[in-house]
Amino acid sequence: MNVQSNDRVLLSRYLSGDRSAISQLIERHSRRVRDYIRMLVKDRDVAEDIFQETFIKAVRVIDEGRYCDNGKFLSWILRIAHNQVIDHFRAQRQDKSVTEAEAGYDLLGSLRLAEKTVEDEIVSRQIESDVRMLIEMLPPEQREVVMMRYFGGQSFKEIAKQTGVSINTALGRMRYALINLRRMIKEKNLVLC
Template sequence: MFKTETLNDNLLVQKFIQGDQTALEELVGRHKNRVFTYIVLIVKNHQLAEDIFQDTFIKVIRSLKNGKYTENGKFVSWVLRIAHNLIIDHFRKEKLLNTTSNDETEIDLFNSQKFAEDNIEDKLVYDQITEDVRKLIDLLPEDQRQVIVMRHYMGLSFKEIAKQTDVSINTALGRMRYALINLRKLIEKNGLNLTKI
């Protein structure tokens, strides 16, 4: 009988799938610091990082139980990819909600044309534009898509993007430049009108 701490990640995954709960505890214990550090570095909020960390391992458990893990790389890389996707989802939702607080000012911010509700047509057009842009971003090469998402959905600086993707700032800037060039080409090719008017 092997001790779980002597087994590699993929063997522990197999043991967990077969019903060994201690294998999962070992996997979480082995990688929790790296995963949590990765999340907190991006979201820069300890409470939010804890929530995303918990959601990450809930998704990991569900995916393992549903047979959605394949041994085509390192287990921890797969977990980090799940965490990364959850972070992106969080920032997308936050950007769509775009909440503003009225508590920090004496002026009533919401008594403003800026915050007047769009009519239903404006909202439909905006939703369609957002959806079209999202689809175009998905067509970009992985490195270009990543820099667009990190910059525009997650609000990271190019210095932060360079650090997260382990490239120089010039490379990150270059990827953004090519991403924007390619997006323009895709917009023209698809004949899309990305304005409200």
């Protein structure tokens, strides 16, 4: 019996009243989900909170009868985790600006090798702000692929699996995102170097 079948059996048992089945289902996927969240947030305590929230939300959706079992429980739970991470960063951004380290990516990594002057810092912050603004202007599907690929370090295979699309669709979304970013940079006469 494959993992997807086992997931279906456990979900069915849980919905039939076997409360231990949900614990088994969570345990089966906990390492993968926890590792994914930690990769994005880089803080063990925050990652653990998001991990708990992810499964609380998943159980709530299942209990409310809104989960559609298409044999892709892991992809579904990873999507919830991803959304929880995004919600975490949005909440942080409302409190204060999110630094690159907190967001789990290094936008200007090549510049970190040298000592920065005050001027370099100002330019770096402006470039980061401009790039974030442009990414926020992308259509949601394109923005998601950019975030997962460049800031989450995921392969297109992983992106396709987590977003529920084919690899070609994920690649296409990235291609259109890059085209749109180049167009916006040109339209706004931005210099990103």
